[in-house]
Amino acid sequence: MTVTVDEDRYRLLEDLMIDSRLDADSAGRPLAPVPAYLLPAPDQGPIIELPEPAAPRAGLDDVLFGRTAVRDYEPIPITAAELSAVCAAAERMDADSWASERDGGVGLEFYCAAWRVTGVDTGLYRYLPGRDALRRVASLPDGPDAAELVMQSEFAQAAAVLVITGNLAGSLARHGSHGHRLLLSRAGAAAHAAWLAALRLHLGGSVFAGLLPHVLRERAGADGYHRAPLLAFAVAHPAAEPAA
Numbered sequence: 270m271t272v273t274v275d276e277d278r279y280r281l282l283e284d285l286m287i288d289s290r291l292d293a294d295s296a297g298r299p300l301a302p303v304p305a306y307l308l309p310a311p312d313q314g315p316i317i318e319l320p321e322p323a324a325p326r327a328g329l330d331d332v333l334f335g336r337t338a339v340r341d342y343e344p345i346p347i348t349a350a351e352l353s354a355v356c357a358a359a360e361r362m363d364a365d366s367w368a369s370e371r372d373g374g375v376g377l378e379f380y381c382a383a384w385r386v387t388g389v390d391t392g393l394y395r396y397l398p399g400r401d402a403l404r405r406v407a408s409l410p411d412g413p414d415a416a417e418l419v420m421q422s423e424f425a426q427a428a429a430v431l432v433i434t435g436n437l438a439g440s441l442a443r444h445g446s447h448g449h450r451l452l453l454s455r456a457g458a459a460a461h462a463a464w465l466a467a468l469r470l471h472l473g474g475s476v477f478a479g480l481l482p483h484v485l486r487e488r489a490g491a492d493g494y495h496r497a498p499l500l501a502f503a504v505a506h507p508a509a510e511p512a513a
């Protein structure tokens with residue numbers, strides 16, 4: 270029988286595998302399962318279809334000069350169509366401005382922590398661009414416990430928080446250290462597009478960077494490198510100004 274070089278190599282590989290299995294057996298340690306936060310991001314959750322983005326209720330010129338960071342919110346829900354408009358604005362900004370980056374494999378992802386959105390259960394979702402839908406990725410604490418998700422508890426009182434993540438590993442491979450700056454600029458543009466869309470719906474909020482990395486690592490597989498949290502936007506009905 271003729272043994273080809275390829276078969277030879279295959280046998281060598283098999284022998285090596287047997288050796289390494291023996292190594293693992295003889296080490297005799299009980300093998301712990303890999304912790305959930307080191308597993309690939311969950312991508313099996315149910316899909317929730319969102320309505321079409323709500324149409325703007327005000328012109329940009331009418332609301333732009335009133336834009337200010339708002340951290341006090343009414344505890345009332347926003348609609349799913351309003352959330353849809355906020356997510357779509359962020360996604361559109363990135364798609365229109367950095368198409369070549371996305372074609373090159375460096376996308377942004379948009380996660381949505383929803384607490385008070387009509388028709389959307391409390392939870393963490395990934396926005397599915399192009400189909401106005403959310404995929405549920407994890408549960409979220411509600412009520413006073415929601416504050417454990419963010420550095421500033423006031424942002425957990427928002428109706429929803431849009432969290433923007435990016436592929437830092439991919440961007441660095443493409444651009445060197447400039448890749449990090451580029452991702453931050455993209456996240457800034459997307460978050461502010463979301464903010465302007467919210468203003469035009471007479472909603473308010475603030476961009477913020479005070480995210481707790483472990484929350485997204487554990488719940489969305491955001492390892493900080495292949496999926497790095499970049500910036501967030503809290504959206505809600507602003508609290509009424511106290512009477513003077």
Ligand SMILES: Cc1cc2nc3c(=O)[nH]c(=O)nc-3n(C[C@H](O)[C@H](O)[C@H](O)COP(=O)(O)O)c2cc1C
Pocket residue numbers: 336337338339421475476477478479480500
């Ligand atoms: C990149 C970036 C990160 C921010 N991070 C936070 C934050 O972690 N917490 C916060 O309260 N505000 C944060 N902000 C919001 C600013 O604090 C807010 O825009 C600033 O107070 C200016 O107020 P104005 O937006 O009303 O002009 C951030 C803004 C930017 C641009």
